[in-house]
Amino acid sequence: MGGTFDPIHHGHLVAASEAAAHLGLDEVVFVPTGRPGFKQHQDVTPAEHRYLMSVVATASNPRFTVSRVDIDRPGLTYTVDTLRDLREQRPGADLYFISGADAIEQILTWKDAEKLWDMAHFVAVTRPGHRLSVDGLPVGGVTTLEVPALAISSTDCRRRARAGQPVWYLVPDGVVQYIAKHGLYRGLHDE
Numbered sequence: 521m522g523g524t525f526d527p528i529h530h531g532h533l534v535a536a537s538e539a540a541a542h543l544g545l546d547e548v549v550f551v552p553t554g555r556p557g558f559k560q561h562q563d564v565t566p567a568e569h570r571y572l573m574s575v576v577a578t579a580s581n582p583r584f585t586v587s588r589v590d591i592d593r594p595g596l597t598y599t600v601d602t603l604r605d606l607r608e609q610r611p612g613a614d615l616y617f618i619s620g621a622d623a624i625e626q627i628l629t630w631k632d633a634e635k636l637w638d639m640a641h642f643v644a645v646t647r648p649g650h651r652l653s654v655d656g657l658p659v660g661g662v663t664t665l666e667v668p669a670l671a672i673s674s675t676d677c678r679r680r681a682r683a684g685q686p687v688w689y690l691v692p693d694g695v696v697q698y699i700a701k702h703g704l705y706r707g708l709h710d711e
Contacts, residue, residue: 521618522590522602525552526565526674527681527699528577529691533584534669535645539618540583542665543643547583548618549606550574554590554597557631565704567591576694600632603639615639620670621646624662625653637661647671681705 521536528550536548552570564570571591578584589605590597599617606615617640624644627633636642642662644652647670652662677687682705688696699705 531669531672535667550586557596577692598631618643
């Protein structure tokens with residue numbers, strides 16, 4: 521499951537759990553983006569904090585793990601590199617790339633998009649009522665999975681934390697404490 525996870529929230533966790541159940545996945549590997557190319561002009565919390573929040577959030581589920589492949593690779597993060605690295609780490613594994621429908625809708629603009637279809641099956645998780653535009657996508661290349669908990673957004677969690685409003689029950693308890701301990705999201709300005 522790829523994403524910025526800034527911060528990781530219950531919507532991400534429910535989406536991962538639903539995808540695992542629906543698709544019969546053995547494991548869901550959360551991959552926090554290192555330096556997201558599509559957010560170069562936005563404030564993004566340092567990768568190490570986003571990685572550690574992901575570890576805290578997923579620790580209680582034995583089917584969830586967190587990978588550093590994007591954080592440890594220098595330069596901008598591209599999905600084609602993520603999938604190549606994960607394939608090397610897990611030879612023979614059948615990979616599924618889980619991400620938000622809004623991101624998947626942009627997949628044809630991603631670096632080396634034509635290579636992605638041979639590297640993984642894509643799963644677009646969406647809020648109820650959202651219609652994924654599949655124009656130009658390979659037939660059967662994307663599975664859509666509706667997840668009610670995706671009404672929670674990282675943008676709103678950051679806004680609430682910045683305003684001193686509670687984020688309890690939007691993010692896991694350990695992530696609430698991590699945000700407070702490290703003073704995250706104070707002074708950030710989302711676009």
